Amino acid sequence: MKLPVDPAENLAALLRCPSVTPAEGGALAALQEMLEPLGFTVERPVFSESGTPDIENLYASRAGEGPHLMFAGHTDVVPVGDESAWSHPPFAAHIANGEMYGRGAVDMKGGIACFIAALARSIADGNAPRGKVSMLITGDEEGPAINGTVKLLQWAAAKGETWDACIVGEPTNPDRLGDMIKVGRRGSLSATLTVLGRQGHAAYPHLADNPVRGLMTLVDALLSPEFDTGTERFQSTNLEVTSVDVGNAATNVIPQRATAAFNVRFNDNWSVESLQAEIHNRLDAASRRRKYRKGRKEPVEFELVWRDNPSHVFLTHDEKLIGTLARSVESVTANRPALSTSGGTSDARFIKDYCPVVEFGLVGQTMHMVDERVPLADLETLTRIYRQFIGNWFGEH
């Protein structure tokens, strides 16, 4: 029986599946075909919630006496954007100049393809992992992330699954393979801020109350002063205003309301609750400022609505897991990876509630872009890193 030892072949099979969230696109079926010959029992639970699309997911386990390692990731991909701008079709796995093109090549079908190849090589060589290996793969990472990893973890845990460690195969390297392991992530919190005014004639502002003036004052208070300057292991907390919306086409009308949306990426100085309290305090204090509302007695009237499902900040402390991965990366690439918590968040934010989790995958330069692609050499190198890691992690337990 042919085992999936070639990461490029594995990736090509996955890239040919148009699995733009929420479509499965054949990607999980392709994974199942690779995993069953390796001795995995594969299950494909579908999760639903009203108001969100049903999502197909995959959980596969290979039994073994010893500790339990999970590999986690996603087969869903972001839309291709302007397909005519791609040098090669986004779902064809075309190879040009030593690089394989396709949506998901680095984010993160490539990581999955390499992990499977690494396992297949270990098994083919008679060095199968001395323990249990599971693959937890969702089709809902790039989307709302409601019917994916969160529910898959709950579903598996309810069946009695427990894990000793997890590696997530997201593209963690900024420039070259071996740059960076992610050992934690900042939190993420979003909200919509609406200022309520009174509509009127732009030439008679005293008869109206322009909400844009109030919104400017409140937004200013959100942006300054800085929340902090960073902590030992995390970047600084940052608030970005992501939308300002008045919906007013007329130049001579003062609108009734004005809305802004914002997202905060926060470090371990804060919890969701303490950050929300700080933001409420800033807005309450700013609502009484008169800078843009001279002569007004009443404070700015506003509503703040927090978006559901904030992400909590986390840092992994499992020295054995981190050290084993870092040494595996260094022995294959000769690069000592930085242990970082930079950038966005990932599904590791959910996995951290079940076991220690680290992230390492391909170079992320082309993720979400037109012409997403991966050097074939990187696929081979990542496969060798994962193989070292699997051998070392099970060996050290």
Ligand SMILES: N[C@@H](CCC[C@H](NC(=O)CCC(=O)O)C(=O)O)C(=O)O
């Ligand atoms: N759409 C989902 C998850 C959003 C996750 C997203 N993560 C990245 O873009 C990864 C980038 C990196 O590795 O630094 C984010 O941080 O917004 C949701 O909102 O639930």
Ligand SMILES: [Zn+2]
């Ligand atoms: Zn991803």
Ligand SMILES: [Zn+2]
């Ligand atoms: Zn992504």
